Amino acid sequence: MAANGFLLIDGAMGTELQKRGLKTGTPPELLNLTDPDVVRAIHRDYVNAGADIITANTFGANARKLGGGGEVARVIAAGIRLAREAGARRVALDMGPTGALLEPMGAMSFREAYDLYREQVLAGVEAGADLVLIETMSDLLEAKAALLAVKENSSLPVYITMTFMADGRTFLGTSPAIAAVVFSALGADAVGINCSLGPEETEPFVREMLEWATVPVVVQPNAGLPDATSGETVYHVGPEEFARAVGRMLDAGVTVAGGCCGTTPEHIAALRREMEKRKAARPEIRRRTVFTSAQELVSLHNIKTSSPAGEDAGRGMGTVAVIGERINPTGKKKIKDALRSGSFDTILNEAISQEEAGAEILDVNAGLPEINEPETLERLVKELQAVTGLPLQIDSSDPQALERACRIYAGKPIINSVNGKEESLAAILPIAKKYGAAVVGLTLDERGIPDRAEDRLAVAEKILNRALEYGIPREDVLIDCLTMTVSTNQAQAGETLRAVGLVTEKLGLRTVLGVSNISFGLPNRELLNATFLANAFARGLSLPILNPLSGRYMDVVASWRVLNGQDAGAERYIETYVNRETVYKSYVNKTSSDVMSTGKVMSTESAGEGDIMGIVLSGRKMMIADAVRAALESRSPMEVINDLLIPAINAAGDRFEKGQFFLPQLMASAETVKLGFDVIRDRAKTGEVTSKGKILLATVKGDIHDIGKNIVKMLLSNYGYEIVDLGRDVEPELVVETVKREHIRLVGLSALMTTTVKAMKETIDLLHASHADCRIMVGGAVLNQEYARLVGADFYARDAQESARIAQEVLP
Amino acid sequence: MPDSEFALDRGEILRYLGYRGQEIGPELDREIRRMGEECLRCAKPRYLYRVFPVELRGDAPVIGGVELLGEDIARHLRGAVSCAVMAATLGHEPERAMLRLGQRSTVSQVIFNAACTALIESVSDACEGEIIRYAGERGLLTSYRYSPGYGDFPLTQQRQILGLLEAETRLGITLTDSMLMLPRKSVSALIGLYPQGSGVRRGGTTCQTCENYENCAFRKEGCGCGG
Incomplete structure (x- = not known):
């Protein structure tokens, strides 16, 4: 530590290189090999300015940006050496974005991104780097790949910073709070903000990070906003102004700071003087139960209440958040079919419906004995993240499935679940720790589910203690006291409710509870479930797992939020219910058909x-x-x-x-x-509707323009065909595999770019080579009759209508 | 950077939907309105341009150290003293909305896509407008927008063109291995700046006169390339 507990990082490399007349157009990291003296001289200036950490010139030194040929190791070795030769006290291996967008929005897999970073980390360790700086990240998932690559392949400390636009979000929609939560949980040594904005504009976002991070916070702003109109990029904030602005952030609790684009050795020297004036002090860390996706954050807290006289009335009631239960194959044929076929549309729709109905977290369960659950759950979680911003609760009893899904999840998920059995604790808790997940503990162990609430409390306590031993923070342990069916054992409803109260009071943990099981075997289940739910809330339940499409449950939630104070001033309640007619009517003097029409409103005019x-x-x-x-x-x-x-x-x-x-x-x-x-x-009864055959549709590898394919799909599904939609950016092997497994006789492939027509040909060649017994139609903007023939297709579909004609010819 | 709100022209949305005067019922009408609003709500229009002097290496124009390949771009920039490189994007949120809408309704998705295309066009126009002003202040004329992939100007130069703008860190535009820009509703282009009397005439419809008209991916998909 240099000055008073602060760490000072150096400033810009890129703008310094430009100042020395080095051209843009080639990767600047290659200068480590071609112009080592210039790079070393810049490092030396920063060493002389007082920087504790010198950032090696390795920002874009990944195989994707440099090309192949073993360049990565050479460029990184040279970069680290130059910093060392300049007299650096500590040298940071610098890693920036890969330059490609990850799935599901882009085409690069998590694994590919991880491998690119892994190569850099191994080279950095070999070259003797002292720490790793992951910086200028926009994509939370890509940053997570980089972080895991560091932690799994080295023991170096790692700092991670993301870059935010003026609206307080990264290009991909992540907020400073989310970045702080996720990287704290994943075990980064510091989190922070760099680039894009000047110190002035960065300050509010740094304060947001300080509010949520549980590790030190780092900041490296630009020297103001870039002004690039006339060829060269110019930055306008001078050293003293820069240092004063960063100084305010040091006062707020930032302990590691430096500069990004446009900062110079003078900026860094000025910042060092600011550091010498004060002592590093991290504000008190607030411990909160929080879950996130890459775009949304759900946090649970107790509502502060005060007496009419304004005195603190003690610990208030906790907020509640609804977990949607519907992505689960148990008892749902359509979801089972979707999981089996791998065509997830039904499930994605279910996610959107639940979100629209007010779910705040979605439980995701893909547990079917006949499928490869780890693979399916991983892909499902990936695809869900494209259509919903809600945090996910990953639900499985298979540790491998949990690990794979947590690994590619962009955010801080909930794992559902661990239980009090030794085997479960040993398998699940390390996964929760490693991936920074919250975890649901079921109150059962080798002896089964205890009858008495006190015994369930004991199991909860055991789970908590084991979690703490693994280093999982207390607030990330959630307890499910287990709902038992009231029709088989009436005493149990009370015990579950009591256990919820005990866990809340004695352990101070948040609880989760699936409510529907209570009413199994009884009529009008919604009524019982709703009553049970209201009582569980009163005992302290935070996270009900329920069907949000039931208006009745959501009514209970909305009204409870008035009673616990979460809906301040009952604003949302009033807005929702002021004009809504109650659906519950008096039973007196009415026949049963008049009442309880909580379902759909029948249309008055019915069409013939x-x-x-x-x-x-x-x-x-x-x-x-x-x-x-x-x-x-x-x-x-x-x-x-x-x-x-x-x-x-x-x-x-x-x-x-x-x-x-x-x-x-x-x-x-x-x-x-x-x-x-x-x-x-x-x-229809089984067998009454016969399929006219299956058609496989896919947008080829490397291409993610799929609107055309979606139009074709919509139209074809109207002719009685079963459509197997493999989506976009589809590997040729997957097409062949699916054709064979599903006995498909017509394949439709689309490609929009001239560059991806190649992949279309590869797919068709592979189909031919494997002697698949199917015809192939192709479509997409760059194709025509002749191209279609050249790539080896049987048909060219110029539009969706034509694809329907072809389908009727092949599968009459 | 854009500082004004962008408006969406309903006529443009319809044009990208292949509209040719058919009667539009109230439901479709409402959907077009709704998708237009949704597009404006979730788009985060951003653009950026930089002006480089045009140097020559043999016949090939070189800007910012990047040699531009192909005869068409050389012809396009003949006589230009400098060249503006521009990029514009709607950001990632419309991409996400597109995927989400695709799960709900193909009609909505198709209309939303057209609305986004209309919007990125108007954002590109705004950027081009600034370049025209910049040129005007210096007594220069501008040509129309010319993008990698037009004529024989190779799409593979996209990476270098975006690199000149640092478009990845400044605008959030990335490229796939097949040279596809993500977010998809993004435009990159070159605009030549010419001295007065060099025979350059601005304007004219660019799409129809484009040599790639017959095979244009973007046009067939119902969305312009930005040219």
Whole structure:
């Protein structure tokens, strides 16, 4: 430590290089080999300015940016050596973004990113780096890959900083609070902010980090906002102004600081003088139970209450957050089918529905005996993160599945669950610790589920103590006191509620509880569940696991939030309920059919089957379900499909071909027909609706333009085909594997870029080489009839309508 | 950086949807409005440009140390004294919204995509407008936007072009191995700056006159390339 407990990092390398006349256009890290004297001289200036840590010129020294050929190790070895030769007290291996966007938004896998960083870390260790600085990160997941690469391949300290825009988010939507929480939990030695903004603009975000981080906070601002219009980038904040502004952040609790773009040795020297004026002091660390995705943060706390006289009335009641339970195959055929087929649309939709209904965290369970759970859970978690910003609770009894899902999760998840058995504790707790997850402990052990609340408390305490031994902070241990079915053992409902109270009071831990199990085997389960839920809240329950699509449960949640003070001034409650008519009516003098219509409101006008053509052509989605139900009164399901729905979608297709419809109108008709199909599938008995065959659709490897493919999918699903959609950026091997496993006879491939047509050809070649018995149609903007032939396809589909014609030819 | 709000032109959205005067029902009308609002809500338009002198290495123009390949870009920049490199993006949030909408409704997704295309066009226009002003103040004329992938200007130079702007750290634009910009609603382009009397005429519709018109990926997908 240099000055009074502070650590001073150096300033910019890039702008200093430009000042010395070095050209942009080639990776600046190569200068370690070509112009070592210049690089060393810059380091020396920073050493003389008083920097404790010199950042080696290795920011972009990854194999992707430098190209192959063993350059990474050479460039890094030279970079570390130059810093050392300049007299650096400590040399940091510097690692920036890979330059590629990770899945699911981009095409690079977590593993590829990890491997790039691993190569750098190994080279840095070999070259004798003293610590690692991961910096200028925008993507939380990429930063996590880098952090894991450091921790798994070295014992070096590691600092990690992200870069934020003026709106307080990274390019990918992460806030300073989220970065602070996630990297503290993952075991970084310091977290912080660098680049993009000047010290003035950075300060509020640094304060936010200090509020949430449990490790030291580091800041490296630019010398002001960049001004780049006329060729050269210019920064306007001078050394003294810079140092004074950073000084305010030192007062607020920052203990490690330096500079980024535009800062010079003078800036660093000025900052050192500021450090010498004061003593490093980290403000008190607040311990909170918090979960995050890459974009959202859910935190639980006790609500401060005060008496009318304004005195502190003691510990207030805890806030509550709803965990959506619906992504779980138990008792849900559609989810089982989705997990088996690997086509996750149903599940992704379920996630969105739950979020819209007010869930704040989603439980994700992919436990089916016949599937490869680790692989499936990993992929599901990855895909869910593309469509929902809610934090996830990863739910499995398979430690391998938990580990794989936690590893690629962008954020701080909850693991569901560990229990009091030795085997479970030893397998699950290290995963929670390593990946910085909160963990749910079930109050059962080798002897089963204790009957008495006191005994469940004892199991909870054992889980807590073991978690603490592993270094998991107390606030990250959540306890599930286990709901037992009241119809089989009436005394148990009370014991569970009592256990919730005991764990809350005696251990001060937050609790989780799945409520639905209470009512198993009894009528009107929602009523019992809601009553149980309200009582559990009163005992201190923080995290109910429930079906958020039930308005009744969400009513209980909304009203409880008035009673516990979470909904300050009952604002949200009033807004929600002021104009909403109550659905619970008096039973007196009413027949049973009049009451408790908590379900869907029936439409007053109901359409007849004759209107199906009109409904489809006008895309009136609200009306199709009733019309199809009416049609099913007098016709078989297959008759409804063949005589009513398919002619209607054909008519829409005709209009599109003739230019009477434009694309959104054709799609609206297609979506309407699809809803009709859904009604039929829900009502038909097994075997009554026969499939016309399976069609596989995929956007090829390297390409992530999938709107065209989605349009084709929507249309084809209206002709009675089963669509197996492998999504975008699909490996050729996966296509072949799926074709064989699912006995697929028609494959549709799309590619939008000239650069990805190659991957289309590879996929088709592989299909041919494996003698798959299928025809292949291709489409996408860069293709035409001739290209289609060149890549070896059987058909060229110029638009979605054409793909439907091809499908009817191949699979009549 | 943009400091003004961007408006969305309904006519432009319809154009990207392939609209040719069909009657639009109330439901579709509402959806177009809703998706336009959603696009404006989640987009974070950003743009950036830098002006470099044009040097010549043989016949090939060189800007910021990057030699530009192909005859078409050389022809485009012939007579230019300098060249503005620009990039614009809507940010990642529309990408996420697109994936999410795709789960709910293909109609919404298709309309949202068109709205985003219209918006990135207007953001690019705003950036181009600043470049025209910059040129005007120096008595120079500008040509239209020319992007990697046009004519024989190779798409593979995208990485160097974006590198000149530090577009990765400054705008959050990354490239895939197949040279696809992410976020997808991003534009990169070169605009030549020419002395008066050099015969350059600004404007004209660029898409139809583009040599890549027949095969243009972006056009077929219903979204402009930004040119």
